[in-house]
Amino acid sequence: MNFASDNWAGVHPAISKRLQEISSGFSTPYGAGDFDKNIEQRFNELFEREVAVYFVSTGTAANSLALAAVNRPGGVSFCHREAHILEDECGAPEFFTHGARLAPVDGDNGKIDPHHLKAEIARFPPNFIHAGQPMAISITQATEIGTLYKSDEIEEIATIAKNHGLPLHMDGARFANALVSLNLTPAEMTWKRGVDIVSFGATKNGCWCAEALLFMNPEMSKDLPFIRKRAAQLLSKSRFVAAQFDAYFKDDLWLQIARHANAMAQHLQIGILNAKNARLAWKAEANEVFAILDKPNIDKLQKQGAIFYPWNIPRNTVGIVNENEMLIRLVTSFATNKAEVERFIALLD
Numbered sequence: 001m002n003f004a005s006d007n008w009a010g011v012h013p014a015i016s017k018r019l020q021e022i023s024s025g026f027s028t029p030y031g032a033g034d035f036d037k038n039i040e041q042r043f044n045e046l047f048e049r050e051v052a053v054y055f056v057s058t059g060t061a062a063n064s065l066a067l068a069a070v071n072r073p074g075g076v077s078f079c080h081r082e083a084h085i086l087e088d089e090c091g092a093p094e095f096f097t098h099g100a101r102l103a104p105v106d107g108d109n110g111k112i113d114p115h116h117l118k119a120e121i122a123r124f125p126p127n128f129i130h131a132g133q134p135m136a137i138s139i140t141q142a143t144e145i146g147t148l149y150k151s152d153e154i155e156e157i158a159t160i161a162k163n164h165g166l167p168l169h170m171d172g173a174r175f176a177n178a179l180v181s182l183n184l185t186p187a188e189m190t191w192k193r194g195v196d197i198v199s200f201g202a203t204k205n206g207c208w209c210a211e212a213l214l215f216m217n218p219e220m221s222k223d224l225p226f227i228r229k230r231a232a233q234l235l236s237k238s239r240f241v242a243a244q245f246d247a248y249f250k251d252d253l254w255l256q257i258a259r260h261a262n263a264m265a266q267h268l269q270i271g272i273l274n275a276k277n278a279r280l281a282w283k284a285e286a287n288e289v290f291a292i293l294d295k296p297n298i299d300k301l302q303k304q305g306a307i308f309y310p311w312n313i314p315r316n317t318v319g320i321v322n323e324n325e326m327l328i329r330l331v332t333s334f335a336t337n338k339a340e341v342e343r344f345i346a347l348l349d
Helices: 013-021 034-047 059-069 092-096 114-122 151-163 175-182 224-230 239-274 295-303 338-348
Strands: 052-056 075-080 101-105 133-140 168-172 197-201 211-215 278-280 288-294 325-331
Touching: 013 239, 034 052, 034 211, 034 239, 052 059, 052 224, 059 092, 059 133, 059 168, 059 197, 059 211, 059 224, 075 114, 092 101, 101 114, 114 151, 133 151, 151 168, 168 175, 175 197, 175 239, 211 239, 239 278, 239 288, 239 325, 239 338, 288 295, 295 325, 295 338
Parallel strands: 075 101, 075 133, 133 168, 168 197
Antiparallel strands: 052 211, 197 211, 278 288, 288 325
């Protein structure tokens, strides 16, 4: 019963098989081989336009280099107060932008509130050099608490970004889970709504190590090849990342994996809603479920082999957890099976 994270899960067999198939022979390194170029073309097809594609090793690298590519002197990027780039990347975005700051923006349900965003941007008036200057806005899809930005919500934030001449970045560590839940195409969830840059994560969705940084307008990334090299993210044998994406996209495997993970989360959510000794913290919209349990029940679950993380209470939900309770996060993946979900649910009663 491992619900710690989709990072804990192994690798889908089809992806492992593809890596084995291309493990021999020779190929041009550093992304210049035919295999890499074929996957770049596949991204173009998925996003229904020419995009610039850069393989990197981690989601943190993708997010940090995305901001580095649009850096400005005294730059300030705006993100939700509990966004991964602010809370869980150990200052990497600031490091790779040589000191650009992240400005937290409040909002319910893990999402930036447009009114708060406008107010925060207004704190940095043009030409007031002491404050610095806005340089980007970043949203997380799915969010850190498993909620989703709907199309109109993305578009509203994109409009604010465009009105201020700012690029909009999407941290898509769980891009596929959000996509299938919203029943959108990659284009519909990104550039058609006004997104300029995407950190496209696949590692959490069944790959070994496959992350890509995508620019909807290739011209925006003209300096990224040098920035990526300087950041030690230019992968030598990048065909092994391309091979993962090759299997990932074949016959829509990536969408099948995400649908399964989301379905297991929904099954888990229903069980928690019906349980006597647990309650749902908020509605799960992708593959993360947040529940409130009393501490003795948590101890019992852990002794029975359940693995999950306690979670910090979001600032806008203070008071939802009593003194003898705890908020926990449960994450499902391609490797989650219905039997372990049902066993976990049975232990709640």
